[in-house]
Amino acid sequence: MKGAALGATELVGIDLVLFEIAGSCYAADLTQVRRIDVDDPTESVGAPFGKPVVGRRALVFGGSGGLDLRLAVDKVMGVERVPFEALRRMPPAAQAPKATIGAWLRGDQTVLLIDLSTLNPFTTSSLEQA
């Protein structure tokens, strides 16, 4: 019984990787991140959220065809279990880029949620044109 109750608790939250790029804080679903690596500028998906300024880290995630793609970041702050009720959709009038799928209300701070799977080199190009 206790195990079943714990299982139900696990369903009400999501593990998010918290990271920073160019002074702004973002989060992504932990299950999308294969590993955290040193940044390799020659293999980054670009700088859809601004260019990193101090760090030399990259989130490595799966692109189409199973290829490893990298998003260069300044720093990775860690992983947090976040209850679903703390997540919100982006308001339409905010005109957020496609990769920004929502927001996490972290106290009085709003953290943008990024869908890494939409960040392939093709969608990055269209973001940069926007």
Add this chain to the structure above:
Amino acid sequence: MAAQPDEEVFVFRTGDMALGVLSARVREVTRMGPLTPLPRTPSFVLGVVGHRGEVLPLIDLLRFFGQGESRPTSRSRFFIGETGSFMAAFFADAVVGLRRILLSDKLPPPLGGGSQAEFLTGVVQSPEFGTLNLLDVAKVITHARAKAVIR
């Protein structure tokens, strides 16, 4: 003598402009909380703010009208405008308060007033404000949403 028809407006200043919004369109006025910038959005969207469990875009009307840009400080305020089920936060340099204006004093937006006139329901000349621009908040929010759909 019958009372002249009037309406209640919420008045605020941003840059050199005095703006009024129908009070029925204003849900709340509050202090600036932490602002989260949004990458690659139009310049008039300063970012998003979390407020009472909602995430709201924060719109800078100076940039929206091409009149310069606001500079949020800890003393800045924003008000939450709504139309139907859609809401947005609007930056205000200073909040003046509620005023009643006579409908007979309301003039049409000036012709040749640039893009600004398109989003006004009218103007009122008053000793207190000079020109008080009456903002059509619903139209601003609808315009911002329409641009989002196009993107």
